[in-house]
Amino acid sequence: MADPQPPQQAARIAQQDEADLVLRAAAGDRSAFGVLVERYAGVARRVARAVLGNPEDADDAAQDAMLSALVKLDQYDPRRPFGPWLLRIVANAATDRRRRRTVRRVEPLDVGLTAGGPRPDTTAERRALGERLRQALAELPERRRVAVVLFDVEGYSHAEIAAVLGIPEGTVRSEVFHARRRLRALLADWKEEA
Amino acid sequence: MKEPLPFDHRPDPLVGEALRQALDPGDAAPFVARVLARAAEMRIASWDAVLARWARPGVAAAVLVALLAGYLVGRATAAPAPRPSVYDALLAPPAHPGEVEIVLASVIGN
Numbered sequence: 001m002a003d004p005q006p007p008q009q010a011a012r013i014a015q016q017d018e019a020d021l022v023l024r025a026a027a028g029d030r031s032a033f034g035v036l037v038e039r040y041a042g043v044a045r046r047v048a049r050a051v052l053g054n055p056e057d058a059d060d061a062a063q064d065a066m067l068s069a070l071v072k073l074d075q076y077d078p079r080r081p082f083g084p085w086l087l088r089i090v091a092n093a094a095t096d097r098r099r100r101r102t103v104r105r106v107e108p109l110d111v112g113l114t115a116g117g118p119r120p121d122t123t124a125e126r127r128a129l130g131e132r133l134r135q136a137l138a139e140l141p142e143r144r145r146v147a148v149v150l151f152d153v154e155g156y157s158h159a160e161i162a163a164v165l166g167i168p169e170g171t172v173r174s175e176v177f178h179a180r181r182r183l184r185a186l187l188a189d190w191k192e193e194a
Numbered sequence: 195m196k197e198p199l200p201f202d203h204r205p206d207p208l209v210g211e212a213l214r215q216a217l218d219p220g221d222a223a224p225f226v227a228r229v230l231a232r233a234a235e236m237r238i239a240s241w242d243a244v245l246a247r248w249a250r251p252g253v254a255a256a257v258l259v260a261l262l263a264g265y266l267v268g269r270a271t272a273a274p275a276p277r278p279s280v281y282d283a284l285l286a287p288p289a290h291p292g293e294v295e296i297v298l299a300s301v302i303g304n
Binding site (some may be wrong): 027028030033034037038041042044045046049050058062063066070071114126129130131133134137148149151152153155157158173177183184187 | 201203205206208209210212213214215216217218219220222225226228229230232233234236237
């Protein structure tokens with residue numbers, strides 16, 4: 001049986017594959033664009049939700065970003081990874097939407113959830129933890145939110161996140177650190193309560 | 195709980211999994227379908243825009259081409275003008291008799 005490809009080589013092949021998909025999508029190949037949308041739908045929606053909170057707004061922002069990326073595909077440099085390029089557009093689209101949003105607001109959370117109320121069963125418990133985490137995330141500065149989601153959920157490197165957010169790598173490390181400290185404290189409290 | 199190092203380069207699985215669940219957007223299929231439908235609408239709209247942008251210059255160019263073609267065809271098929279005969283050239287009275295007088299006066303004057 002052949003040895004598995006080393007990670008760097010696999011990453012290079014994946015990047016080449018994506019560059020090819022992007023070229024085809026830019027030339028009008030709908031199926032290639034479809035593959036890219038399927039591949040990045042999850043991360044784009046999560047990043048947008050980290051910024052906006054509201055899932056409907058987040059999906060609208062992610063959709064706008066995908067379409068904007070389609071229009072700008074000729075500006076993409078195929079020597080660079082596609083993910084950070086796309087996610088920068090997603091983060092900007094979500095930020096723009098948040099700035100424009102003045103009237104619509106997320107439903108206020110149940111006081112019992114934010115103050116550590118009773119937890120009736122496991123499903124409700126998980127849902128409540130999710131609400132608490134989203135609440136905690138919403139209290140963090142926007143850049144910190146996106147940084148921790150990209151690092152701990154999506155597995156992007158500090159350098160890639162720096163490219164997405166347009167900030168130095170050291171600042172990304174600091175943002176991730178502060179976000180983690182807050183979220184870890186929340187998770188620890190949750191466990192103690194359990 | 196262990197405090198994360200400031201420069202920890204590894205993702206935190208605990209925070210990562212909890213956040214993933216908290217931000218879970220649900221089924222991707224409807225979202226993907228929506229994006230692709232909008233992309234298709236955009237493509238149609240962009241073709242319409244291209245056609246609309248080129249419609250007026252296109253009609254003007256077609257009219258010019260038709261006029262030019264008509265002129266060229268008309269010139270090619272028109273009867274050739276009659277060539278002057280030797281008689282016309284040498285013996286026929288001049289179309290402008292005054293010119294001869296001017297020429298003669300200038301010769302006599304010299």
